[in-house]
Amino acid sequence: MEFKVPTMAEMMAAGEEPEILFWVGCAGSYDERAQKITRNICKILHHVGLKYAVLGTEESCTGDPAKRAGNEFLFQMQAMANIEVLNAYNIKKIVTGCPHCFNTIKNEYPGLGGTYEVIHHTQLIQDLINDGKLKAEGGESFKGKKITYHDPCYLGRANGVYEAPRKALEVLDADLVEMKRCKANGLCCGAGGAQMFKEPEKGKKDVNIERIEEALATKPQFIAAGCPFCMTMLNDGVKLKDKEQEVKVLDIAEITARANGL
Amino acid sequence: MVSQIIFVILALAGTALFAYNARKVIRNIKLGRPVNRTDKPQERLMTMLKVAFGQTKMAVRPIPFFLHLVVYLGFVIINLEVLEIVIDGAFGTHRVFAGLGGFYNFLIGSFELLAAGVWLACAIFLIRRNIVKIKRFSGVEMKSWPKSDANYILITEILLMTAFLTMNAADAKLQALGATHYIAAGAFPVSGLLVGLLPNNLDSLIFIERFCWWFHIVGIFAFLNYLPYSKHFHIMLAFPNTYFSNLKPKGQFTNMDSVTNEVKAMLDPSFVPAETAPGKFGAKDVQDLNRINLLNAYTCTECGRCTSVCPANITGKLLSPRKIMMDTRDRLEEVGRNIDKHGLEHQDGKSLLDDYITREEIWACTSCNACVEACPVNIDPLEIIMDLRRFAVMEESVAPASINAMLGNVENNGAPWKYSPADRFNWSEGN
Incomplete structure (x- = not known):
């Protein structure tokens, strides 16, 4: 990276407070593919000059996979530990790189003592576009490129965020095509509910194959995602269908960063 | 005359x-657990008028x-x-x-x-x-x-x-x-x-x-x-x-108060929980579900919109959200008949989990909420599935091996994978 990503500990030591905390999430921290998305979100934050910070090694799993797998104990242990850190830093606003972290912190932390304004990174991008701070210039042109957007369940159906990611794509002047099952009727990538961490039950096919077939049917050049787990599932699907050359799966943050030459 | x-x-x-x-x-x-769904009466009334009276969710x-x-x-x-x-x-x-x-x-x-x-x-x-x-x-x-x-x-x-x-x-x-x-x-x-x-x-x-x-x-x-x-x-x-349907965002699952008490007591030994009603964690049988889950079961008209949009079902897995609702009603009726015949305390040795709904079904769910969205009368099969998972994991410690591994990682490393917490910020060094 061409710049240093500031941590909360450093900010605190310097007696400063960020405008927004960037909650990276486990996938964004450890998964190689998702790390790229994380760095692109930082590039966007840096580019627009927003005062932000990350928790770095002080961040821990939100507890989402434990909760969806039925282990409420582990979830609440994680949640309370995280809330303690967030409250100690007096965090007010959080942007997440993952819809699962977004949903958990936004909806399930308040009941345990952690109330923050929480947005997903596609919402931040939408806000920045609306405020005129972010455009689509100076970088790769997506004009007329065929893009289809896959709604992550925990962003879309779970929290009703359908427009923000589409807004981020609209400014590209690209050719947006919707899959048959989109928005409230969007089909899951197959990773939610802790499925990411286990083998699927026996059946006729894997969920991500069903989804990628639908995505490929729109003949896209890019499949846009907003979730690191969807990213893994969609990428695997594209690979299995041997379409890696024709179709790229990119996160909204990556597309935005590319369009702005970041 | x-x-x-x-x-x-x-x-x-x-x-x-x-x-x-x-x-x-x-x-x-x-017979189900009480649940408070009497807040926001105006919003509830509007939901009823729109969804039930106005049939809005049918229009899809x-x-x-x-x-x-x-x-x-x-x-x-x-x-x-x-x-x-x-x-x-x-x-x-x-x-x-x-x-x-x-x-x-x-x-x-x-x-x-x-x-x-x-x-x-x-x-x-x-x-x-x-x-x-x-x-x-x-x-x-x-x-x-x-x-x-x-x-x-x-x-x-x-x-x-x-x-x-x-x-x-x-x-x-x-x-x-x-x-x-x-x-x-x-x-x-x-x-x-x-x-x-x-x-x-x-x-x-x-x-x-x-x-x-x-x-x-x-x-x-x-x-x-x-x-x-x-x-x-x-x-x-x-x-x-x-x-009485859920007015909160669909992604928001309930935080179990009984667990909050225990976790707080664990983190702070001086913490005294307001009330001690330990009970069971999660649901094994219909009595462990809440009353809205049971009302849902009686309301289901088996139209199958939920099952037709379920990613697990579409791809040939056993899970069918409609079956979850029908099994819940069938089991509840059976428990009711037992009470009629043998009194309230009668145990027939059967339960919703295993005798009606199998483990294979509950573990196939992606918690994507498609079934909840699709239901024209706001039935929530997902909440039942999650409560069954909670019982399996918290009361029995029985889950697929890979799920147990993931839980172990979250507990020990603060991430669902086996990575060191010390490496969590390494991403900032890449390009």
Whole structure:
């Protein structure tokens, strides 16, 4: 990276407070593919000059996979530990790189003592576009490129965020095509509910194959995602269908960063 | 006079029997854990008016939406006529509201058009189920009773509408022939077309008119008492079900207070929980579910919209959200029958988990909320699935090995994978 990503500990030591905390999430921290998305979100934050910070090694799993797998104990242990850190830093606003972290912190932390304004990174991008701070210039042109957007369940159906990611794509002047099952009727990538961490039950096919077939049917050049787990599932699907050359799966943050030459 | 007495006895018996069975259903629902869903009454009322009364979630699929709308309107509006039937039956009058004049004619005419619409819609529904064989009406859970149940309902409605229209046709002809007692009232846009098919003999006409009248009203009382045994119960329960439905974001799962107490006590030994009601974590049987889950089960009309959008089901897994609801109702009914026979404390050694719903089903769920979104009456199969998982994981520590590994990683490394927390910020060094 061409710049240093500031941590909360450093900010605190310097007696400063960020405008927004960037909650990276486990996938964004450890998964190689998702790390790229994380760095692109930082590039966007840096580019627009927003005062932000990350928790770095002080961040821990939100507890989402434990909760969806039925282990409420582990979830609440994680949640309370995280809330303690967030409250100690007096965090007010959080942007997440993952819809699962977004949903958990936004909806399930308040009941345990952690109330923050929480947005997903596609919402931040939408806000920045609306405020005129972010455009689509100076970088790769997506004009007329065929893009289809896959709604992550925990962003879309779970929290009703359908427009923000589409807004981020609209400014590209690209050719947006919707899959048959989109928005409230969007089909899951197959990773939610802790499925990411286990083998699927026996059946006729894997969920991500069903989804990628639908995505490929729109003949896209890019499949846009907003979730690191969807990213893994969609990428695997594209690979299995041997379409890696024709179709790229990119996160909204990556597309935005590319369009702005970041 | 005799027929009036028979009618009144029948009406009272029909209503009393329904009340008796409805109380049993309420008792069964109350076997579940209490849950507070009385907040935001205004928003709840609006949800009910929109979703149940206004049928907004049906509109996603235009063809069944339109057909169902006809049957729904027919049911609601034609039942105004039942009021007249009840008064006529009890007091021996005939078309007691005829005094309304032109408005009465308008009403009867509208009922007839609707009745014809209901007749047609039900016929199309039968064709969709049995001849076109629309996919969502099939599935492992749609064999035997559920399959017959749907057909019985449709056939009954067709018979009731046939009786209603034939009764009017006979009435119209009797009016035209100037039969005593049959005052000239009503407009008969549909049954007027049937008049030619009827005999000219007064006695036969009166017999047909009376037979259809009795068939129609007895049919309605019988149908009323069929509801508690049938998927058709949704015509009543859709209203409370939507009123008490979840108003929070779909992604927000409940935080278990019992767990919060324990976790707080663990983190801070000086913490004293407000109340100690340990109980079971999660659900093994229907009594462990909450009352809304159980109301959901009775409300489900087995339309299969949930299953048809379930990613697990679409890709051939065992999980079917509709089956989750049907199993919950079947098990709850079984528990209810046990209570009737052996008393409240009886244990039959069976449970919802394993005897009805298998582990394979609950672990196939992606928690994507597609089923919840698809339900036209706001049923939430996901909450039941999650409560069953909670029991499996927290009470039994039984989960797929890879899930246990993931949980171990979260506990030890603060991430679902086996990475060191010290490496968590390494991403910032890449490009």
